[in-house]
Amino acid sequence: MHFASDNTSPVPPQVLEAVIEANHGYAMPYGADAIFAEVQDRLRRIFEAPGAAVYLVATGTAANALALACLCPPWATVFCHRNAHVEEDECGAPEFYTGGSKLTLIDGAHAKMTAAALEQAIGFAARAGVHNVQPGAVSLTNATEAGTVYSSAEVAEICAVARGAGLPVHLDGARFANALAATAASPAELTWKAGVDILCFGGTKNGLMGAEAVIIFDPEKAWEFELRRKRGGHLFSKHRYLSAQMAAYLDDDLWLKLAARANAAAARLSAGIAALEGARLLHPTEANAVFAAWPRKGHAAAQAAGAQYYLWPMDQSMEGPDDEPLSARLVCSWSTTDEDVDRFLNVVAG
Amino acid sequence: MHFASDNTSPVPPQVLEAVIEANHGYAMPYGADAIFAEVQDRLRRIFEAPGAAVYLVATGTAANALALACLCPPWATVFCHRNAHVEEDECGAPEFYTGGSKLTLIDGAHAKMTAAALEQAIGFAARAGVHNVQPGAVSLTNATEAGTVYSSAEVAEICAVARGAGLPVHLDGARFANALAATAASPAELTWKAGVDILCFGGTKNGLMGAEAVIIFDPEKAWEFELRRKRGGHLFSKHRYLSAQMAAYLDDDLWLKLAARANAAAARLSAGIAALEGARLLHPTEANAVFAAWPRKGHAAAQAAGAQYYLWPMDQSMEGPDDEPLSARLVCSWSTTDEDVDRFLNVVAG
Amino acid sequence: MHFASDNTSPVPPQVLEAVIEANHGYAMPYGADAIFAEVQDRLRRIFEAPGAAVYLVATGTAANALALACLCPPWATVFCHRNAHVEEDECGAPEFYTGGSKLTLIDGAHAKMTAAALEQAIGFAARAGVHNVQPGAVSLTNATEAGTVYSSAEVAEICAVARGAGLPVHLDGARFANALAATAASPAELTWKAGVDILCFGGTKNGLMGAEAVIIFDPEKAWEFELRRKRGGHLFSKHRYLSAQMAAYLDDDLWLKLAARANAAAARLSAGIAALEGARLLHPTEANAVFAAWPRKGHAAAQAAGAQYYLWPMDQSMEGPDDEPLSARLVCSWSTTDEDVDRFLNVVAG
Amino acid sequence: MHFASDNTSPVPPQVLEAVIEANHGYAMPYGADAIFAEVQDRLRRIFEAPGAAVYLVATGTAANALALACLCPPWATVFCHRNAHVEEDECGAPEFYTGGSKLTLIDGAHAKMTAAALEQAIGFAARAGVHNVQPGAVSLTNATEAGTVYSSAEVAEICAVARGAGLPVHLDGARFANALAATAASPAELTWKAGVDILCFGGTKNGLMGAEAVIIFDPEKAWEFELRRKRGGHLFSKHRYLSAQMAAYLDDDLWLKLAARANAAAARLSAGIAALEGARLLHPTEANAVFAAWPRKGHAAAQAAGAQYYLWPMDQSMEGPDDEPLSARLVCSWSTTDEDVDRFLNVVAG
Structure with missing residues (x-):
């Protein structure tokens, strides 16, 4: 009767088998391993995004904070729900990685932000010119911290508001697989087709030891992400062990x-x-x-x-x-x- | 004939066996797993430091940057050798984690800093009052980037200079095991008995998938370290898999x-x-x-x-x-x- | 009929006369001018705080942000009213100077925070251990952004809550003179006797060209403040012109x-x-x-x-x-x- | 016999007269004063740069650090001479404002960097991909900290190296007037025509109470500068008093x-x-x-x-x-x- 969190579970056998399999011979470090090339390829196909940049890190907080830092400058604010993980459970990681941005908290039933509430918050934030922080980015969580799910139509409606204000959209998908499994949408429909710029594609809560993919649909930010990742201490030398986890996760639709x-x-x-x-x-x-x-x-x-x-x-x-x-x-x-x-x-x- | 780096090697079987062993049932997250208690205990015994705080992270850059951030304020400088990993190979991670400190580079044959060179550099840095960054901390690397080793006497001599100037000492021990194996010193003699405040005890380069221990000999900084680690995205939810690697590493003197x-x-x-x-x-x-x-x-x-x-x-x-x-x-x-x-x-x- | 702001007014003649008076001969820079020694002395007497550290900067935003950075670590949050200048009108200066802290916004009628609301907010913030930012500091504004005034009893009640939680208190006194003029309290009663740690003592909105004093009642933080000020670009070389403004302001109770x-x-x-x-x-x-x-x-x-x-x-x-x-x-x-x-x-x- | 620094001098009478003159009636704050429009216009004419963005701050450290932050991202390094003010006399202000960049120190006789030395340093810095900080910007000082002057040809040669590596150039002109007076070059020739992107045009060391202009020749960075300035606490509410100083400085070639x-x-x-x-x-x-x-x-x-x-x-x-x-x-x-x-x-x- 273990319902404390999805992070207390063990790892399915396929994942450890893949790690054992990866442990033969020498492999190039820092993402130059052969398994990772395969992982990138598969994720691009799953998301119908051949040009996307794909990276692996080991924690969801790292994935979120690095992604937000690529989207929101220090003098701006991230619009998110009051109960978002980036607000409540990351000890200020977004503020740290962005270099001191704010998070603007939006209320909404069942941990879901509405497009209307977002629009109002952006309008308020844009009021005072140089004197207040600027609108910077929108961060959604799907599935949410309340166990609810945004449909692709809801994501699209929120992204449209963001676009209208010139803001990029980050999707905290620590439980993206759970959201997807709950909707009839395709991975692409629930993300970039709806307007999402960067997806943090969770693996850890859904069965990995510690591996998350960051999928940057517009790869213009890719090099910046790589530098921020290295600088944040999140570039793994023995990268193959991250790759192997993610490969097993994608294999045969395990995720x-x-x-x-x-x-x-x-x-x-x-x-x-x-x-x-x-x-x-x-x-x-x-x-x-x-x-x-x-x-x-x-x-x-x-x-x-x-x-x-x-x-x-x-x-x-x-x-x-x-x-x-x-x-x-x-x-x-x-x-x-x-x-x-x-x-x-x-x-x-x- | 793989001599490119020690990070291209596979992992010894004992490490994967320990991970497989750890993968049974539910385990509390974030370092509350039972294996970690054991790891802490063993490291304290190995280092004869019953009061030390012990943490695990997955990369050496994370370990170093978090440790330095606990020792060096933003307006200060870290004295290190010109070839130190923290200077040359971390894309500014120390600057990022400290909030904008400097690194003052010290020359020295075979990637080793001498106590005399350190003393001179500290003296120069302290010259101009509020106008320049203050002396902040000393960072040693053992074994060095040139494959050389500081003896415990050399470490002690350098730490004495640091102490004399009121500066704490960080030891980048990504290859600490190699250094120790090369000297007749005990773990304690090569670290806190010589004056080291925080040791980054490497595991990855010496056989783990990705696990480093940070040993804070004076635990006053422990809570700050925990907050910085979380905020940096380096606190693992499924922590048992880090613990298991380190436990295998310590077991039977494998390291x-x-x-x-x-x-x-x-x-x-x-x-x-x-x-x-x-x-x-x-x-x-x-x-x-x-x-x-x-x-x-x-x-x-x-x-x-x-x-x-x-x-x-x-x-x-x-x-x-x-x-x-x-x-x-x-x-x-x-x-x-x-x-x-x-x-x-x-x-x-x- | 100029009611847009108190920052559109000219400067009273006494202030310019003092500046002209100060413009004779050579003067030591960076606060070593003779006028500044006098200013420090007078402010210490006015506030009955002989041990206080006193500094001058040119803007209220600088004063507030530097003070908060001395009180609130990067992984913590500043409790302030939703309408506080530090939240609404400083483009994230507190987040920048603290290195990425948060501001936790408290509602309250007439831009005033109540002790009860503060207590509740602190309690909520302290809930989740390492996973959320820690309670860091309390920031009050007196007179408030709504033209209202905290009595010394109200300040004391709020400071008592802060103390109870181990938090220091910052007072944004951009309009401190207006607050003081509205109460029967003494400067000391409205500040350190009520529990305030650092006062930003405004001059600009009340008649100076650009000069604010920062009064640190417990001088333990003084050196850190000096380094942060220099590093922030707020240490004036020709400091005498700040000193002269503040001297005229204090002279004969002009303020x-x-x-x-x-x-x-x-x-x-x-x-x-x-x-x-x-x-x-x-x-x-x-x-x-x-x-x-x-x-x-x-x-x-x-x-x-x-x-x-x-x-x-x-x-x-x-x-x-x-x-x-x-x-x-x-x-x-x-x-x-x-x-x-x-x-x-x-x-x-x- | 006062030769300690140019910052111990008084201010010439014209400057105070202009301040007194500016002290009539109400004036819009934050740079919306009429005098500032005039200052902008004059500086654009003096520098033959009609499209340049022009701002005022009160200290040279603020001018330099804000300018560098607009040119150099956090994961990059600023190439400057070992004796540059930004390295030796600003207590890490560039590191603070950029969000943790490095400064790469270049040696050179008489505090002057040569194009060849710069080229070598850039080449070395670009060696290791994501593992080290990236080349970010070049910072020159003219006149230098050794009382020497770069000719416009020397500036152009250095800027050509910078351009060749894709790097922007900052000119610390705390003593720009002294440099200009020492050469036959025009203001434009000594700056943007030679390849400079942002000039910090000093006033304080050359006779003002505290006023420096930042001239951004390519105004694309202007809005970012404004936000960074506000966030740094360097936007003056009673801006007219900065404007008046600078107006007097430019008037009749006083500077x-x-x-x-x-x-x-x-x-x-x-x-x-x-x-x-x-x-x-x-x-x-x-x-x-x-x-x-x-x-x-x-x-x-x-x-x-x-x-x-x-x-x-x-x-x-x-x-x-x-x-x-x-x-x-x-x-x-x-x-x-x-x-x-x-x-x-x-x-x-x-």
């Missing part, structure tokens, strides 16, 4: 299968919780995370049984009336089993 | 055995080259790299036979008199075999 | 007299507007700025007569029903005359 | 007259010293500074008589043999009189 499995587990969990007495969902369950509230006694039972997940927000007290609902976040991953989900539901139901 | 093997290969190679007609060593071979010059025809033969190494500096021409000596760098690693070395020597001897 | 005059003009203007038909004040008029709404026809009359002030927010339209109220900001300065105020009131009254 | 006077004083001083027994010049005296060595007893006599200047380097001892030569720097300014020079020469001659 989509892993995400589909995680999403299905979350759907099962969500439906089960929603059916509990006194329970309700806080956000629609569209990807691999469930946000729900249920009575304290159900939480007590779950915790007693060793279930791992977070009360969300974390500062709720386990002391109090039995029937008072407490809200929680539960994250499923590729390794979540139906048995685990059902056992959890039984425990909470009491 | 020392790997380094000893690399050093021995370099010694064999060095002796062989020195015995060639028209050849001479450019630096003493004390660790795992050989710097030597020999006639152009020997290089032509080596290249024709597929040997991989760099002319050093790289801009020397293969066109010219047969007997003219060209200088080269050859790096051995844990996986360099005697056969490879001997074959290379035979080829060059013609 | 308080100028502020009292500006406040009195604003009070007269405020009372007059409040008495107009269809008009209302948007914020209490406590210092030298008036925020009020009155019918569009009154604005049309004022503009036709050449009155200078801003509709606030600026994007309101002069096209529309005559009786619809539009809101405006009017700023008085030391040079605003009763005649000007009365003429304006007559014009608006129609 | 050239002041520089000519300073240069003439230095020439007189230089000739006098050179004629002393046991004395010799260390650099040719081409602008307003004299670098010379003469016997210790002459220094003792000068100091006893109250002469102000620096031993250069500063760490020479006044204790020692009477006849041993000590080297010194003496700087003349617009206010240096022949009487002062002659008196000094008499004193030193003994």
Whole structure:
């Protein structure tokens, strides 16, 4: 009953097999390994973007911060949702890598920004000439921090607002596979065809040890990205081990299968919780995370049984009336089993 | 005949076995994995430093830049040798992480800084009050970029100068194992007992996929380091895979055995080259790299036979008199075999 | 009828006379001039802070950003009101000088932060350990951007919350003289006795050409400030001309007299507007700025007569029903005359 | 006998008169004052550069650092002479404003860089691809820190090397007037016609209280400069007082007259010293500074008589043999009189 995060899971065997396979003989460093050429090629084909620049780094925070630094100058601001990972969970990495930009926080239900809210925020930011920071870039997260998903139409609508203001768009896709698995869109439709400039294509949360691809659809920024990556300490000498992970991930659609499995587990969990007495969902369950509230006694039972997940927000007290609902976040991953989900539901139901 | 760099080698089987072993079940992220507790414990014991703070990152550039940022404020300068990796090979990572400090370059034979040269440079830097950047920190590299090694007495002498000026000392130990294997000193003697404040304890060049430990002997800076690491995008969520690499590295003195093997290969190679007609060593071979010059025809033969190494500096021409000596760098690693070395020597001897 | 800003006013004759007086013979540069020693001494006496470090810079943005950089590390956040000058009018200077910190925006009526709102914001910011930026500093503005004033009791209450969380307090006093003139407090009571660590003591908006004092009550940060100032390009070589301005400002309580005059003009203007038909004040008029709404026809009359002030927010339209109220900001300065105020009131009254 | 620096001098009366003149009535802030429009116009005419962007700041360090930040990205290096003000006297302001670039130091007699030395340094810097910082910009100083002057032909030769490598050129013209007065070149010939991209046109060292113009010959960088200036805290609200200084400076060629006077004083001083027994010049005296060595007893006599200047380097001892030569720097300014020079020469001659 491990629902604390998708980063507590192990790695599927295919990934380690690919790493073992890569460990023969000598390989050129820094991305000159043969596996990486293959990875680039595959990602370009998957995204129907033959001219895209493709890079690998080991963490999502690195991918996001490096991408934003290529899009937003120091004297500008990144428009993002108030709950975005770049705002809440990266200890200021975007501010560090951009050289001191701001993040302008936009509210919106279920961790989703609307095009209208973005338009208003950009308008406000552009008001005072040289005296305030300039509009710089837009950052979307898909799937969102609330387990919801932007459709390609929604992404396109937001990107259109960004374009109208001359702003590039970054997509934090730490859970891009989960988003894609939840929509009927193609990878291209959910990204550059909708107007996205740089995609951080997550691997770690969806099954890798630590590998993320950064896909720069307009490669004009590619060299700048390479320099920023090196300078940030994110260029791997023994790059083949990143490449091998990503190759296994793309092989035979593993990435989509892993995400589909995680999403299905979350759907099962969500439906089960929603059916509990006194329970309700806080956000629609569209990807691999469930946000729900249920009575304290159900939480007590779950915790007693060793279930791992977070009360969300974390500062709720386990002391109090039995029937008072407490809200929680539960994250499923590729390794979540139906048995685990059902056992959890039984425990909470009491 | 792969002597291009120690970063082109594969990883010894023990490391991958440890990673496979670590890949069972769920593990807490961000350094809360059980293996990491063990790694911290072992490194503290190896270095006789029970109070030291220990962290893992994936690249040497990250380790160095984060460490320097904890030691040197933005308005100060890091004293290092002109050939230091932090100066020549990190695309300004120290400047980026410190927030715009300088590096003051010190000359010295065989990529080694002398205490006297350091003292003079510090004196000069302290001359002009608020108008110039302040002395900030000293950065040593051991083993050096020229394949030479500082003895513990030399480290102590340099650290004494640093202390006298109130400056902390960073040790870039990307090849620390090679340095240690070359001296009779203990890990503690070659670091904190000699006056080192932070050691970047390399793993990648000596056999890991990508894992370096940062050992902060005075843990007062530990929390700052953690925040800088997160903000730099260097905190791994699936941290267990870093931990497992480092655990295997420390297990049964693997790190020392790997380094000893690399050093021995370099010694064999060095002796062989020195015995060639028209050849001479450019630096003493004390660790795992050989710097030597020999006639152009020997290089032509080596290249024709597929040997991989760099002319050093790289801009020397293969066109010219047969007997003219060209200088080269050859790096051995844990996986360099005697056969490879001997074959290379035979080829060059013609 | 110049109410656009207090920065459009000329300088009182005493200031230029002091500059002329200072222009005799040679003077040591960079703050070693004799006038500056006098200025330091006087400010220490005025603030009953014999140990305070005192510096001069030429702009309020420089003063604020340098002060915040001394108080808030790069990985932390500055808590300030959403309408603070540091947030809205400095193009990211705090983010630049701190090396990439955040500003956490706190709402509050009349541009004033409450202690309770601050406490809540700090609590939220401290929630997630290494993953989010840390609480760094608190920044207050007195008088505020809405022309309101914090009493010394209010400042003390806010500082107590900051202290409780271990945070230092910066006071943006670009209009500190106006705030002081509006309260019964002493300079010390309104600053360090209430818990303020660094005061940016404004001169420019209250009558100088360009001179602000930074008063660091705990001088431990003094040397860091000097280095940051130099590095920011804010250390004046011909420093005597800054000193002379500030000396004239302090002489014979000129600073308080100028502020009292500006406040009195604003009070007269405020009372007059409040008495107009269809008009209302948007914020209490406590210092030298008036925020009020009155019918569009009154604005049309004022503009036709050449009155200078801003509709606030600026994007309101002069096209529309005559009786619809539009809101405006009017700023008085030391040079605003009763005649000007009365003429304006007559014009608006129609 | 004030030869410590050109920044210890007072301001010529015309400058203060212009400030007094500017102090009437209200003026729009932030560069929207009428005097500034005039200043821009005049500088464009003086430099035959109708399209140039012109800005004012108060210090030379600010001018230089802002200009370099517009020319050199964070991952690049600025090529400059080892004795350049940007390297030695700005406490890392270029590193701060660029976001962490390097300065690559070039040696050269009399503080002058040669085109050949620059070419070699650029070649070396471009060697290692993504692993080292990239060539970024070239920074010249004219007149130099050694009181020497680049001719327009020398500037052109250096700029040609820069252009050939795709690098822009910054000219630190803190003493540009002194350089111009020493050559037969026109302002345009000594700057953009020779290939300079941005000129920092000094005013302060040559007679102003604190005002420097930044002239951006290709105005594409103008808006970036404005944002960086604001963000750096260098945009003056009461801008008219900067404008008035610069207007007076340009009026009736005052700037050239002041520089000519300073240069003439230095020439007189230089000739006098050179004629002393046991004395010799260390650099040719081409602008307003004299670098010379003469016997210790002459220094003792000068100091006893109250002469102000620096031993250069500063760490020479006044204790020692009477006849041993000590080297010194003496700087003349617009206010240096022949009487002062002659008196000094008499004193030193003994």
